[in-house]
Amino acid sequence: MKEHILSLSYGKDSIAAIGAIQELGWPLEHIIHVEIYATQTIPADLPPMMSFKAKADEIIKAMTGLTVERVRPEKTYEEQFYTKYSKPDGVRYGQIYGWPMVCHGHNFGAWCNSRLKVSALKKAQKGRIVYIGIAADEPARFHNLSDTKKSPLVAAGWTESDCLRWCKEHDLLSPIYETEMRSGCWFCQNQRVDALRRLRKTYPEYWALMLKWDVDSKRHFRPDGHSVHDYERRFSMEEAGQLNPDDRSFRWKRISETG
Ligand code: SF4
Incomplete structure (x- = not known):
């Protein structure tokens, strides 16, 4: 049986x-x-x-x-x-x-x-x-x-x-x-930008691990070719007031222009 x-x-x-x-x-x-x-x-x-x-x-x-x-x-x-x-x-x-x-x-x-x-x-x-x-x-x-x-x-x-x-x-x-938490792994590549931003803020030790893995991977983190380090740069610039996190018209080239 x-x-x-x-x-x-x-x-x-x-x-x-x-x-x-x-x-x-x-x-x-x-x-x-x-x-x-x-x-x-x-x-x-x-x-x-x-x-x-x-x-x-x-x-x-x-x-x-x-x-x-x-x-x-x-x-x-x-x-x-x-x-x-x-x-x-x-x-x-x-x-x-x-x-x-x-x-x-x-x-x-x-x-x-x-x-x-x-x-x-x-x-x-x-x-x-x-x-x-x-x-x-x-x-x-x-x-x-x-x-x-x-x-x-x-x-x-x-x-x-x-x-x-x-x-x-x-x-x-x-x-x-009932909260902003998403299901799935915290390192998932399919996460929305907001979830990555929250992860970096709330669990910096996990974010640090992702940055380490990112250095060692030949494949990009995102299918559009962006890396965890690109997000790190973006979020740091937001913290420094150089970018607005709520700006829905964000374009990656703004980072190279500003940086
Ligand atoms: S990392 Fe892989 S297994 Fe984990 S939630 Fe994302 S797709 Fe699923």
Whole structure:
């Protein structure tokens, strides 16, 4: 008999899937969460998100009797970043991976997703029935469902707003829905400028790590060719009053003109 596993992102839909599973009376043996680490000691989630996850785990334990299993990918982001390409016939042979390749604002297929997240998830899900948090009003994602990949939310008819309500009612709503915090890794290349600016201000030690990685990467931080150091320059100029952070008409050439 196959075991049943829920993969939790701590977003509203995957958390609410627990409520739907209980309503449906479906079996559930494991709840797992793939937890990326930036370095051996620094998680990819920011401290407020880590606190929320700890609180959520306690509520989930009381609700289901299950302990959320945190699965760590084999390597940290930094370890994969500094791993060298090993295919002798590849164009990047001998170079470090560096910043993942980003295509138009998403990293699907980029190594941070495939090498870290997806491979750890696949390993944990192998041979099990997997529950995923696809809501009843997300038909564009239904093609992901099968006999071994089921959505309790679809089966129970729960929409995204039902999930939001359920999480609120159970004190399980992640801070990303009510604060400026975004989901995902703090070093993600897809972040908006505001998020990078906030990261630099609130967590200068994390920003310093990004500046270090930026020096060592052959690939640019942003697909438009800008580096973390470009942002460092921009934010420093804002602090010095040479640039207005709220100026929506900002152009990079202003930095070279002013600098
Ligand atoms: S949040 Fe960003 S950095 Fe983290 S795995 Fe996803 S795409 Fe990669």
